[in-house]
Amino acid sequence: MKKYEIVSEKLKQDILEGHLKRGETLPSIRQSTLLFGVSKTTIEHAYDRLILDGYIKSLPQKGYVVDILPQHLKHHQVQTATNQKEDSWIRYDFRLNSVSLEAFDLKIWKRYMKEVFQDSKAMATYGDAQGEKRLRLALSEYAYHHRGVLTTEKSILVGSSFQTLLYQFCSLCPKTYTFGMEKHVDSQVLYVLRSFGFSCVQFDSETLIKDLDSSSIDIFYINSSCFGSDFRYLDRKTRDALIDVSHRNHFLILEDDYNGELNYRSKPRHSLQGASPYDNVIYFGSFSRLLLPSLRLSYMVLNPEYLQRYLNHKDKFGPTSSKFEQLALARYMEDGHMEKHLRKLKKEYAIKDQITRTILEDHFPNLIFKEVYFCYCIDLPHIDPNQLMEASFQQGIALDPLVDHTLSLSFAYMGQNELIEGLRLLVKILKRC
Amino acid sequence: MKKYEIVSEKLKQDILEGHLKRGETLPSIRQSTLLFGVSKTTIEHAYDRLILDGYIKSLPQKGYVVDILPQHLKHHQVQTATNQKEDSWIRYDFRLNSVSLEAFDLKIWKRYMKEVFQDSKAMATYGDAQGEKRLRLALSEYAYHHRGVLTTEKSILVGSSFQTLLYQFCSLCPKTYTFGMEKHVDSQVLYVLRSFGFSCVQFDSETLIKDLDSSSIDIFYINSSCFGSDFRYLDRKTRDALIDVSHRNHFLILEDDYNGELNYRSKPRHSLQGASPYDNVIYFGSFSRLLLPSLRLSYMVLNPEYLQRYLNHKDKFGPTSSKFEQLALARYMEDGHMEKHLRKLKKEYAIKDQITRTILEDHFPNLIFKEVYFCYCIDLPHIDPNQLMEASFQQGIALDPLVDHTLSLSFAYMGQNELIEGLRLLVKILKRC
Numbered sequence: 001m002k003k004y005e006i007v008s009e010k011l012k013q014d015i016l017e018g019h020l021k022r023g024e025t026l027p028s029i030r031q032s033t034l035l036f037g038v039s040k041t042t043i044e045h046a047y048d049r050l051i052l053d054g055y056i057k058s059l060p061q062k063g064y065v066v067d068i069l070p071q072h073l074k075h076h077q078v079q080t081a082t083n084q085k086e087d088s089w090i091r092y093d094f095r096l097n098s099v100s101l102e103a104f105d106l107k108i109w110k111r112y113m114k115e116v117f118q119d120s121k122a123m124a125t126y127g128d129a130q131g132e133k134r135l136r137l138a139l140s141e142y143a144y145h146h147r148g149v150l151t152t153e154k155s156i157l158v159g160s161s162f163q164t165l166l167y168q169f170c171s172l173c174p175k176t177y178t179f180g181m182e183k184h185v186d187s188q189v190l191y192v193l194r195s196f197g198f199s200c201v202q203f204d205s206e207t208l209i210k211d212l213d214s215s216s217i218d219i220f221y222i223n224s225s226c227f228g229s230d231f232r233y234l235d236r237k238t239r240d241a242l243i244d245v246s247h248r249n250h251f252l253i254l255e256d257d258y259n260g261e262l263n264y265r266s267k268p269r270h271s272l273q274g275a276s277p278y279d280n281v282i283y284f285g286s287f288s289r290l291l292l293p294s295l296r297l298s299y300m301v302l303n304p305e306y307l308q309r310y311l312n313h314k315d316k317f318g319p320t321s322s323k324f325e326q327l328a329l330a331r332y333m334e335d336g337h338m339e340k341h342l343r344k345l346k347k348e349y350a351i352k353d354q355i356t357r358t359i360l361e362d363h364f365p366n367l368i369f370k371e372v373y374f375c376y377c378i379d380l381p382h383i384d385p386n387q388l389m390e391a392s393f394q395q396g397i398a399l400d401p402l403v404d405h406t407l408s409l410s411f412a413y414m415g416q417n418e419l420i421e422g423l424r425l426l427v428k429i430l431k432r433c
Numbered sequence: 434m435k436k437y438e439i440v441s442e443k444l445k446q447d448i449l450e451g452h453l454k455r456g457e458t459l460p461s462i463r464q465s466t467l468l469f470g471v472s473k474t475t476i477e478h479a480y481d482r483l484i485l486d487g488y489i490k491s492l493p494q495k496g497y498v499v500d501i502l503p504q505h506l507k508h509h510q511v512q513t514a515t516n517q518k519e520d521s522w523i524r525y526d527f528r529l530n531s532v533s534l535e536a537f538d539l540k541i542w543k544r545y546m547k548e549v550f551q552d553s554k555a556m557a558t559y560g561d562a563q564g565e566k567r568l569r570l571a572l573s574e575y576a577y578h579h580r581g582v583l584t585t586e587k588s589i590l591v592g593s594s595f596q597t598l599l600y601q602f603c604s605l606c607p608k609t610y611t612f613g614m615e616k617h618v619d620s621q622v623l624y625v626l627r628s629f630g631f632s633c634v635q636f637d638s639e640t641l642i643k644d645l646d647s648s649s650i651d652i653f654y655i656n657s658s659c660f661g662s663d664f665r666y667l668d669r670k671t672r673d674a675l676i677d678v679s680h681r682n683h684f685l686i687l688e689d690d691y692n693g694e695l696n697y698r699s700k701p702r703h704s705l706q707g708a709s710p711y712d713n714v715i716y717f718g719s720f721s722r723l724l725l726p727s728l729r730l731s732y733m734v735l736n737p738e739y740l741q742r743y744l745n746h747k748d749k750f751g752p753t754s755s756k757f758e759q760l761a762l763a764r765y766m767e768d769g770h771m772e773k774h775l776r777k778l779k780k781e782y783a784i785k786d787q788i789t790r791t792i793l794e795d796h797f798p799n800l801i802f803k804e805v806y807f808c809y810c811i812d813l814p815h816i817d818p819n820q821l822m823e824a825s826f827q828q829g830i831a832l833d834p835l836v837d838h839t840l841s842l843s844f845a846y847m848g849q850n851e852l853i854e855g856l857r858l859l860v861k862i863l864k865r866c
Contacts, residue, residue: 002712002737003583003710003712006583006584006585007583009585010585036583037581037583037703037707037708038583038710039710042710097558097559098557098558099557099558099559101553101556101557106550106553106556110550113546117539117543120534120539122727123534123539123725123727124531124532124533124534124725124726124727125530125531125532125726125727126530126532126721126726126727127727127729148470150436150439150440150469150470150471151439152439152442152443160593160597160729160753160754160755161751161752161753162751163750163751163753164593164597164600164753167597167600170628171624171625171628171629175630187748187749188748188749188750188751191604191746191749192604192749195603195604195629196628196629196630197608197629197630270470274470275470277436277471277472277475279436288559292556292557292757293557293558293559294555294556294557294558294559294560294755294756294757295755295756295757296560296593296752296753296754296755296756304435313624315620315621316620316621316624316625317596317621318594318595318596318621319594319729320593320594320596320597320729320753321593321729321755322593322727322728322729322754322755322758323727323728323729324725324727324728324755324758325755325757325758
């Protein structure tokens with residue numbers, strides 16, 4: 001956006017919102033030059049644009065006067081109204097980024113936030129760059145009990161997101177490193193690694209262990225909750241083979257344990273970090289799917305080598321995660337609420353999973369289940385995506401757009417009754433399309 | 434830390450905190466192997482270490498029994514007590530990282546946090562990767578009124594810290610770029626740029642404009658609140674010359690406007706972004722010194738070129754800053770509290786600055802003033818740092834360690850009376866050392 005456009009947009013906004021009314025005179029070009037701190041030419045351009053777009057007119061002796069076309073005002077009113085209720089048409093939400101708050105007790109969480117409020121000294125001081133010690137202590141206990149991660153608070157780094165921590169981790173690696181990863185790796189991960197200039201080699205999940213045995217990568221990234229072409233939790237056999245080949249071939253494993261503790265259908269199993277007898281795993285955990293998605297909190301467990309590298313550069317890093325939320329979470333975990341909440345979540349998701357599968361299975365035999373994303377994927381090669389979206393919209397059903405003819409349906413957001421109704425309605429629509 | 438050390442540390446902690454009491458039997462080696470998910474050898478190592486360190490003993494027929502040396506318990510009690518009151522000896526705090534909360538009305542801030550709490554829908558959904566639109570709108574107004582930054586909310590990116598945003602910015606730059614910066618640049622900035630593999634050229638502040646004119650850098654980083662050897666706000670003349678040479682020589686300016694709005698002694702002046710008639714400045718602002726230091730919130734204003742680069746890769750970035758704090762801050766700003774707070778802060782710092790200067794000037798004629806860090810620096814070539822620290826500690830005065838014989842004294846944290854007392858006491862100590 002050019003400078004004159006910014007100025008004209010600001011003035012349009014003022015006119016649309018009624019701060020400048022029809023018939024009022026705008027500041028002169030000279031006055032506006034001072035007001036906006038831009039050149040005379042820029043203001044002239046901006047005023048010309050406003051005349052052209054039908055917001056003001058130039059009158060002899062009077063200068064520039066507001067004279068807005070009625071359709072602009074109408075459009076503005078409609079848009080404001082739509083923005084305010086943009087989601088109000090939604091009765092059934094199958095989108096992946098929605099999360100259920102049913103199981104989450106906001107009251108309890110508020111209590112802990114209030115507790116932290118009372119601690120003015122904590123609020124008035126900068127946080128520890130590595131994360132608040134109190135939270136790191138709670139995390140070391142938690143990661144041990146739920147994911148078998150064996151560590152102390154000294155090796156834990158807290159950050160505002162997985163990506164932020166990945167940036168910090170990358171800055172600890174020599175530029176010459178080669179990273180390996182699965183073919184269907186998350187594009188955000190690939191983007192960060194490439195932006196640091198690391199070489200990236202992608203592996204086929206089917207032949208992963210064999211191929212890794214003859215490769216010369218330095219680090220292998222894996223999302224251990226979403227492995228292979230069927231997006232499963234990494235099975236025990238592959239996990240142990242991966243630990244082994246990493247040790248034999250001297251490469252490090254970056255374990256992204258996204259929702260690893262949320263196994264509501266699979267059997268629980270240890271993380272790679274917990275299962276490995278060597279120091280060859282760096283572990284990443286995060287909470288955005290467990291607690292409030294608006295909460296930005298992730299953590300990374302370093303091995304001795306990378307902890308030393310980090311400590312050598314500790315003064316180069318600042319805290320990235322809200323101290324307030326860190327301390328609230330620490331207290332919440334200390335009192336055992338995380339455990340309780342996790343149990344509730346598992347129960348809730350297990351039931352919703354069962355409901356969804358039961359209703360869809362009859363009609364779509366080739367369902368793909370992605371446990372970690374709380375969703376079922378249906379292949380719909382013969383459907384017109386626009387028709388489907390339009391028909392769903394009419395019934396108040398919110399869907400993510402199809403990707404390669406595949407529809408992903410998340411059961412995370414809705415309550416059980418809503419879910420049953422929504423699924424029945426959606427099946428009808430899909431049969432018709 | 435080795436695996437066996439982690440296990441033995443965990444057990445030591447359990448013993449010290451009384452979860453395992455004197456005379457109690459520890460789990461057998463086989464049981465512990467299952468419990469900790471580690472090998473038999475690791476457990477054996479850990480138990481041997483506990484015996485060696487005097488925490489347990491091995492008894493025939495009974496197994497491993499807790500038998501802790503009394504001095505360990507004593508030491509633990511003392512340490513716990515010290516940790517709890519680690520700062521209780523401090524009566525006068527001159528350290529740079531402390532911030533005054535006197536001027537900050539926590540009550541008002543809590544009110545806005547509570548308001549956001551009521552909005553369950555906002556809490557239950559992921560945030561916008563670019564930052565909440567409502568906050569970006571408030572920021573565009575704020576940056577315009579206080580720093581002359583001309584932009585709309587579309588070009589603003591919110592992040593959890595300056596460093597996080599710098600990582601994101603760097604990932605938008607080609608690997609072949611060369612960055613320029615002043616000689617005394619912050620080491621965190623240099624570290625991030627180098628970890629991406631960019632070449633970095635450091636310039637002398639005295640001959641900056643001339644040297645830039647004949648250089649071939651792509652981007653120049655500047656902390657415009659702390660320029661040159663005397664750490665001043667960038668003066669108007671150099672600012673305009675910098676804008677000019679950047680335009681002529683086709684390099685971009687990265688303006689780190691740290692505390693730019695907090696001029697309690699200097700005259701206000703526009704930011705580089707606001708003063709430039711071209712699109713050659715990327716602007717960074719942050720709030721850690723204005724609001725609660727525990728709040729992690731910064732923002733970056735992109736120019737059209739980099740905005741386009743960002744939008745091309747928008748799906749590669751996730752939100753890094755707490756949505757909760759973003760929305761609370763947006764409401765706080767909308768209602769004009771930021772303005773009021775800023776006015777209060779300026780008044781408070783102006784008075785404390787005056788007090789500090791008046792008391793120190795008589796004794797130390799070569800004082801250096803760093804406005805943006807709220808501190809005075811005193812050169813003390815003939816003083817024994819250890820003696821000074823010891824004497825200050827005795828009087829309850831907290832100081833940052835001397836750097837190159839220079840003592841930095843921040844007047845940000847203490848109230849006015851406290852400050853006067855503390856300064857008088859400190860001057861006495863300095864005269865004696």
